[in-house]
Amino acid sequence: MKIPQKLFAQDTAAGRELRLTGLSAATVLFAASAGIEGVLKNSALLACVPGSIAAAVIASRSIPAPVFRSQPLQMGVDVEVLPSEGRGEGLFALRTIEKGSYIFDYLGETLSQEEIDEKYVGVRSDSSSTAYLLELNGPLGLKPTFVDAFDPTLSNAARFMNHGGDASNLYKFKQRYPTRRLSFFAKERIESGEELLWNYGASYWSNREEEIV
Numbered sequence: 139m140k141i142p143q144k145l146f147a148q149d150t151a152a153g154r155e156l157r158l159t160g161l162s163a164a165t166v167l168f169a170a171s172a173g174i175e176g177v178l179k180n181s182a183l184l185a186c187v188p189g190s191i192a193a194a195v196i197a198s199r200s201i202p203a204p205v206f207r208s209q210p211l212q213m214g215v216d217v218e219v220l221p222s223e224g225r226g227e228g229l230f231a232l233r234t235i236e237k238g239s240y241i242f243d244y245l246g247e248t249l250s251q252e253e254i255d256e257k258y259v260g261v262r263s264d265s266s267s268t269a270y271l272l273e274l275n276g277p278l279g280l281k282p283t284f285v286d287a288f289d290p291t292l293s294n295a296a297r298f299m300n301h302g303g304d305a306s307n308l309y310k311f312k313q314r315y316p317t318r319r320l321s322f323f324a325k326e327r328i329e330s331g332e333e334l335l336w337n338y339g340a341s342y343w344s345n346r347e348e349e350i351v
């Protein structure tokens with residue numbers, strides 16, 4: 139497989155151009171399969187390169203290659219918050235969102251496991267106050283960290299996205315360069331008026347299963 143020696147890619151967070159040079163095939167294979175960044179930006183970045191291993195990885199996951207854009211969707215322009223039947227409030231599209239579009243990052247307080255334990259001491263795991271916690275850590279056995287979007291003043295529209303199970307139209311991507319973050323992309327074309335949904339996964343619902351609509 140041919141691996142390009144120079145890659146130019148758009149950094150989704152900062153919007154700056156990133157140049158990666160001199161990547162060996164082994165490095166690309168290792169980084170793309172393990173999702174490691176710092177060496178590379180990430181496997182999604184390489185999806186921009188036709189024929190790259192990351193493109194194959196993404197194709198094998200049946201998710202569209204992300205379309206990089208530096209600007210997150212804006213509340214009141216691209217999305218709005220409305221009641222979502224049986225789910226509290228939810229996030230709805232105000233315009234067509236193309237497949238592969240960058241939606242935004244899930245913003246909130248970044249906390250360690252110890253900080254979570256301290257913050258939510260005595261709080262039940264199915265409490266609504268812990269409903270906005272998402273895991274940020276990677277697959278490498280690093281110390282777990284979480285993003286807590288409970289406080290709206292420290293978060294963004296992402297905190298309103300509900301769980302859609304198999305009918306979800308978004309997917310989450312854990313990015314680790316230049317900072318660790320959780321980014322969302324459109325899995326398919328989303329029409330104006332549709333709710334933006336992603337699959338929270340089984341572990342989120344382990345203590346809340348009866349809530350799911």
Ligand SMILES: C[S@@+](CC[C@H](N)C(=O)[O-])C[C@H]1O[C@@H](n2cnc3c(N)ncnc32)[C@H](O)[C@@H]1O
Binds near residue numbers: 224298
């Ligand atoms: C991150 S919040 C999503 C925004 C929330 N609906 C609100 O009004 O602030 C996650 C919580 O939303 C509710 N929720 C999300 N998806 C749901 C679903 N498919 N069925 C039932 N409740 C859901 C649950 O209470 C869950 O703990």
